[in-house]
Amino acid sequence: MKIAAAYIRVSTDGQLEYSPDSQLKVVRDYAQKNGMLLPESFIFQEEEGISGKQAEKRPAFMRMIGMAKQKPKPFDCILLWKFSRFARSRRDSIVYKTMLRKQLGIDVISVTEQLGDDKLSLLLEAVIEAMDEYYSINLAEEVKRGMLEKVSRGEPVTPPAYGYRIQEKRYIPNSETAPVVRWMFEQRAQGISCKEIAQQLNEMGIPTARGLRWEARAVEYLLQNPVYIGKIRWNPHRSSGRQETQQPSMLTEGNHKPLVDLALWAEVQNQQNRRIRRERQCLPKRCYPLRGLVFCSSCGAPLVKSARNALQCCGYAHGNCTISHYIPNQRLEEWIYCTLDADLSLQNLQMAPIPHVNPESLLHLQVEREKKKLERLRDAYEAGAETLEDYCREKARLQARLTTLTADMKRLSFPSVAHKPINISSLLRSNQITGQEKNRLLHTIFKRIVFDSTKNHLDCYYQTV
Template structure:
């Protein structure tokens, strides 16, 4: 009996795929019929993760790391479909080549491509179709979200201060009071992001997800036009970094929405003016005033603020 690993992946984007338990069941049945043993410790999985990149697939990366051990821990990796392994041909080629050199086969239990020279062509065609499906699906999702956004419908979950009801944001008074207080501390009490976060944390107030407030959390709230009845979206994705820099970052679309405002527009505008004027919004109150290398030249890649030196 040969040892095999099982890799199971499900994505929130795809509705036709089998559940993790169903994939494991089919893999075990295949293994039993084909002379493989699949130990429990060699079942790797990623739940709700896209296959277009390996960066955030912890189960996949753990499996690859295990495969590199000597002596090799297993002879094959069993998948429900090749699309579970990767929806990116470049990743597929790189990792399959590496595994092949280690003497480890990658086997799709539902796509029997054989082991002759034609199997190379067939497997490549399957991978190309998987990548096409993934790209096409992403375009369809983007198109649908664009249409929803154009009609004033929500394309994201509610931020602090709102709940979602019947597809629309409704005010959550408890959260709304926290948001109003944050704007009051920032605009009227002239407090910075760091001190606001510290005061809220000291009082035991937590974010929407139950975490401590951070400077970037406060920045996101201050610069979010949703609080004046607008909605913001980055059609190309990846807009969250820009949201820490300004209320309307590059490539971000902002339109009037249907939900009620929490913050008065005048207060919101004053907050934006202060944010623009504050060159170092995240600088600690104890930061050094002395000159140091690269002062005023380096920016944080996440929030856009200047990096500073803090006194210790």
């Protein structure tokens, strides 16, 4: 008796698909009629709404593929309601079906689109895959077209912003959170920073729309959202989140009530623009020695360099930490160097001479190593362990690395280097090496450094052999 697995997926196509239970019932009936055993542990079902465009974003699918690679193979075939449930992308369909059928000996069967093993069936399956991909692309275009039309009419196409709720296809002010939005705009117009506003909201116990603590960047994003002056902003080229995009957003007049007036909005935007200009002027350009090495004793966040050439807790800067750990960068560096002198007597500790190594030989070894990586990558793709997208991306990266190394071998000259002992303490205080090189050297000495501003105390944790 053959052992079968089942893959069930329902996306967002509405009435065009069977429900998960209906799909599973059809699959069970097929297995029973064809003398197949379908264990409960081999039923892989996605959560509703999961798209079939990318296999990597389907947890149940990837779990099924991972189990199929086990030896001996756990099941003989995979049953689907339709081939479209397996993948909406021809690339994914070809890659995973080839791996399952040819390398693992596991067939993929559509119980409603039954095909044979002849050449015509192979052609029909390819046509079905192409139609499924066309349907998916066309559906996405139709959905985007519908959303563009709604935006042009001033109707919402996204979940309501903080301070609003949706009722009858329009934003309605939320009686509980709308006053909070107005208060945030008023505070920022008075010169209160986004970090301080986030801290006050957290102290008052007011959560975000998702029930989380406020951060400075969340406050900043809210204050730049034109929905609060009665407009609808939507970017059809951006999927989700606050990431930057090169494509322009649509901005239309909405059908909802503004929460702030234009004068207050303009003043807040001026405050934001002035802050951005100041930060860009004072932004540190180079890697500094203590980067990624010093951490806050209160919240554990790293201390990062501020515009005033000082370090401050990252959590405090975002409004998540209540204790400031501000300290001038130069002062903290000298403090750490003195601690090194006292703990390890680095005045007498010197770096051992480095054995002479021909740099050209090292470059040659790196070139050979990258070539072997390319060979292993090709073998992994042919074995089905890598998707086509991952394979192409990693191949391009390795080839670019090979080109750079080859150019270095032709361009660089390698003079002989005289080796002499170097005093580490003096080296760290000098200008002989860059801030990035100092940072690497300190990371080889320290695991982490914890700064407690309330006690004015450092805890240094050294690397161990």
